[in-house]
Amino acid sequence: MSAPTILEGQGLTMRFGGLMAMAEVDFTLRKGEILGIIGPNGAGKSTLLNIVTGLYKPSSGAVRLAGERIDGLPAHRIVAMGIARTFQSSRLFGDLSVLDNVVIGRHALMKSGLLDAILRRGRAQAELNDAAERAAALLKAVSRDLYAQRHRPAAELPQADRRRLEIARALASEPRVLLLDEPSSGMDDADTDALMADIRAICAARPDLALMIIEHDMRLVAALPHRVLVLDYGQKLADGPYEEVRKIPRVQEAYLGRKAAQHARA
Ligand SMILES: Nc1ncnc2c1ncn2[C@@H]1O[C@H](COP(=O)(O)OP(=O)(O)O)[C@@H](O)[C@H]1O
Ligand SMILES: [Mg+2]
Known part of the structure; x- marks a missing residue:
């Protein structure tokens, strides 16, 4: 494979007290x-x-x-x-809907601050609407099955779908x-x-x-x-x-x- 390098690590070393976790x-x-x-x-x-x-x-x-x-x-x-990731143990918001979990994944791309969101200023609302639309499109592309369940609380999904949702959420940050x-x-x-x-x-x-x-x-x-x-x-x-x-x-x-x-x- 001869595509350009996107990510590289050099000489990565990680010590925790006396433990060498990476050398x-x-x-x-x-x-x-x-x-x-x-x-x-x-x-x-x-x-x-x-x-x-x-x-x-x-x-x-x-x-x-x-x-x-x-x-x-x-x-x-x-x-x-x-750079987006999923974790070894689930970090979904179980009470939130499948769709809202994906919207949260777009958070890194949103420009509006907390104050905007609280005051529901125009920009924050427009960004949220846009995020919800994009999240729905992404869900549909990753899995029609997940998309069909987009209004269910994430905690109700079977384990394999929760994993899939975590991947969709990570992809939401583009x-x-x-x-x-x-x-x-x-x-x-x-x-x-x-x-x-x-x-x-x-x-x-x-x-x-x-x-x-x-x-x-x-x-x-x-x-x-x-x-x-x-x-x-x-x-x-x-x-x-x-x-x-x-x-x-x-x-x-x-x-x-x-x-x-x-x-x-x-
Ligand atoms: N935050 C931390 N504090 C102390 N030790 C840690 C920490 N994170 C990882 N380690 C230690 O580093 C080593 C590598 O852990 P980890 O990277 O989780 O392994 P793996 O994912 O390959 O199973 C283990 O000995 C683990 O206990
Ligand atoms: Mg591990």
Whole structure:
């Protein structure tokens, strides 16, 4: 893939007290690329997303979006610059409607301040109306099924639809980079297949959108990403197409557990 780089990390290191959660990790992501992030629990996968989205300021290293330094910027600035994410555990507003949850995702793009909103000044109202219209169109494009349920409280949706809604909400900020943290966790095979179809449709509709997907389901990892970054104990073990990295002994060991790998070789 030879598209230009949209996002890159260099020498990313994250210490929590005495714990080294990430050590000198480099990565690149190109426009239109899907990068898988895999590794055992505690490997540093979510930490990497938290650094990129501004929830964590790295102890050292740099993150650049389209060449511009973003590490250490506040999370809301980074969303407004074009990086959106979903979380490992749901962050939907359960009492709000499906549609309103997507409207909230557009918040990063709205110019009106709180005071405008309270006073219902013209601009705030016009922006809200516009946001609601765009949110409805987005929902319809992501999933007709979700669109049909747009007036239901989000909490009433089945789990797979809630995941889908979180992705729709992230897309509402019109990101250049979309980060998904374990989107298929807790899903059965049928729901995971539907999720993969959704992600493919999203990418087909937005050819420049770049994705980073943290994932445990190896069916998804084998099928979607162009490239996979393998982390273990905060270190980068490998980076390449899944078919290649899965054959690397240290990657297999990280997954099997060192003892099991030694046993298998014996
Ligand atoms: N805010 C934090 N404070 C302290 N330790 C953290 C924090 N966030 C992550 N860690 C630690 O960093 C390591 C990597 O965690 P994480 O990135 O969540 O792993 P993964 O997502 O790969 O399972 C773990 O040992 C975890 O306990
Ligand atoms: Mg995690």
